Structures are given as structure tokens and as C-alpha cells.
Amino acid sequence: MGPPRNRDEGWFTSLYVAEYANVVRYGLRRLADADASAELAQEVFVVAWRRRQEVPDRGLPWLYGVARRLLANHWRSRRGAPDVLPxxxxxxxxxxxxxxxxxxxxxxxxxxxxxxxxxxxxxxxxxxxxxxxxxxxxxxxxxxxxxxxxxxxxxxxxxxxxxxxxxxxxxxxxxxxxxxxxxx
Missing domain, CATH: 1.10.10.10 (Winged helix-like DNA-binding domain superfamily/Winged helix DNA-binding domain)
Structure with missing residues (x-):
């Protein structure tokens, strides 16, 4: 693999500004309320910061994957059907x-x-x-x-x-x- 990429606060801020609204919309299409989708987006970006060396250059699909797994974990913990709005x-x-x-x-x-x-x-x-x-x-x-x-x-x-x-x-x-x- 190549040299490690410099993933600092500037990189994270750029990613956040560019993709936050997309991640919120991803959540809105799957959850029953805006607050829950904003909370999901926040959790996604916490994971992105912690795992910043793993985020590819085109980060949006990776962020959606994190959101999908977070939602699956949440629904599994509730042991019920998700409140999905397709x-x-x-x-x-x-x-x-x-x-x-x-x-x-x-x-x-x-x-x-x-x-x-x-x-x-x-x-x-x-x-x-x-x-x-x-x-x-x-x-x-x-x-x-x-x-x-x-x-x-x-x-x-x-x-x-x-x-x-x-x-x-x-x-x-x-x-x-x-x-x-x-x-x-």
C-alpha cells in the first residue's frame, strides 16, 4: 500500500461539510423523524473520525455503509421491525x-x-x-x-x-x- 494519507481536522471538516447533508437525507429516507436522522449522521461522522485512515477518497459510499450498519445494529438491539420510510x-x-x-x-x-x-x-x-x-x-x-x-x-x-x-x-x-x- 502507499504512504498513509494525512487525515487531519481539515480533511475531516471538508468531508463533513461536503457529505453531512447527504448522510442526513440517507437517514431521513429510512427513519421516521428528522432528529433521528441527524443523530445518525452525527454517529456516522464519529466513526469516520475514529477510522479516518480507512475512509477512501470518495467517502460518501463508505459513509452510507457505516450508516447502514449503525441502523442495522439499532434495529437489532430493538428486536423489532425498523420504522423504514423507503x-x-x-x-x-x-x-x-x-x-x-x-x-x-x-x-x-x-x-x-x-x-x-x-x-x-x-x-x-x-x-x-x-x-x-x-x-x-x-x-x-x-x-x-x-x-x-x-x-x-x-x-x-x-x-x-x-x-x-x-x-x-x-x-x-x-x-x-x-x-x-x-x-x-
């Missing part, structure tokens, strides 16, 4: 670039579809869609390889599309196993 209505309306009734119906449809997905599916979709990470960065947050994250994202998108269509996907059958003309 995506806020404002986030969806803004991302869709629409307003009015169509946006409201779209938000409700997406929220309903997301709640039917597993936590892992929701997380990969959030990381790529709402946190705007690349697949490689999402893999870093999830602690898996890029290939694994890409497969998870593909499958999660497919399951979300199926949930949005209000009909379960028909199993794909190999043509050699088709028993009727319609299945071919």
Missing part, C-alpha cells in the same frame, strides 16, 4: 419531474410496491435510485462485489416492475417443456 413522497415527485394528481398516484403506487419488496431489494433500489450511487459504490455500501450488486439491482428492478403491474410474473418455461401452443 422513499418520501417529495423525493418521488421531484424525481419523477411531475406534479399534481399523477404524481400523487405514482407516489402511492411506488410506495405500495416497495413495501412488498424485501429490505435488501429496497436498499439496492434506494442506493442506486435515490442516493445516486453507481453499482460499484452500492456494492461497497452493501459489502458485496460489484457483480453481486448488479445482479441484486437487476432482480430488484424486475420485482418492483412486477409489483407495480399488480400481477405476479408468470414463470418462464423452457420451450422444450411447453405443453400448450400458448406457452411457446
Amino acid at each position: 422513499i418520501t413522497g417529495a423525493d418521488l415527485a421531484g424525481a419523477a419531474g411531475s406534479s399534481g394528481a399523477d404524481a400523487t398516484v405514482g407516489v402511492a403506487d411506488v410506495l405500495a410496491a416497495l413495501t412488498g419488496l424485501s429490505e435488501l431489494d429496497q436498499e439496492i433500489l434506494r442506493l442506486v435510485g435515490w442516493e445516486e450511487l453507481t453499482v460499484s459504490e452500492a456494492a461497497q455500501v452493501l459489502g458485496c462485489t460489484r457483480a453481486t450488486a448488479a445482479v441484486r439491482l437487476h432482480r430488484a428492478r424486475r420485482r418492483l416492475a412486477e409489483a407495480m403491474s399488480d400481477r405476479p410474473a408468470q414463470p418462464r418455461r423452457h420451450p422444450a417443456l411447453a405443453t400448450t401452443r400458448e406457452e411457446l
Whole structure:
């Protein structure tokens, strides 16, 4: 490995100023209140300071990974289901670039579809869609390889599309196993 990087107060201040709002928004999309998300962000930056030599140059995915683990530890300690808000209505309306009734119906449809997905599916979709990470960065947050994250994202998108269509996907059958003309 190369020489150790100088991670001093100036570096930390720069990281904090650049990424604090992103970490708070990450928390807001997963927690029920603003105070809890601000507290989560503070805990994330305490870890970043303590482990400053481990923080990569592009620190945001690493910070999201820390936040994810802190939330998992918190939920595990509560031994209950997390109060997760997969995506806020404002986030969806803004991302869709629409307003009015169509946006409201779209938000409700997406929220309903997301709640039917597993936590892992929701997380990969959030990381790529709402946190705007690349697949490689999402893999870093999830602690898996890029290939694994890409497969998870593909499958999660497919399951979300199926949930949005209000009909379960028909199993794909190999043509050699088709028993009727319609299945071919």
C-alpha cells in the first residue's frame, strides 16, 4: 500500500461539510423523524473520525455503509421491525419531474410496491435510485462485489416492475417443456 494519507481536522471538516447533508437525507429516507436522522449522521461522522485512515477518497459510499450498519445494529438491539420510510413522497415527485394528481398516484403506487419488496431489494433500489450511487459504490455500501450488486439491482428492478403491474410474473418455461401452443 502507499504512504498513509494525512487525515487531519481539515480533511475531516471538508468531508463533513461536503457529505453531512447527504448522510442526513440517507437517514431521513429510512427513519421516521428528522432528529433521528441527524443523530445518525452525527454517529456516522464519529466513526469516520475514529477510522479516518480507512475512509477512501470518495467517502460518501463508505459513509452510507457505516450508516447502514449503525441502523442495522439499532434495529437489532430493538428486536423489532425498523420504522423504514423507503422513499418520501417529495423525493418521488421531484424525481419523477411531475406534479399534481399523477404524481400523487405514482407516489402511492411506488410506495405500495416497495413495501412488498424485501429490505435488501429496497436498499439496492434506494442506493442506486435515490442516493445516486453507481453499482460499484452500492456494492461497497452493501459489502458485496460489484457483480453481486448488479445482479441484486437487476432482480430488484424486475420485482418492483412486477409489483407495480399488480400481477405476479408468470414463470418462464423452457420451450422444450411447453405443453400448450400458448406457452411457446
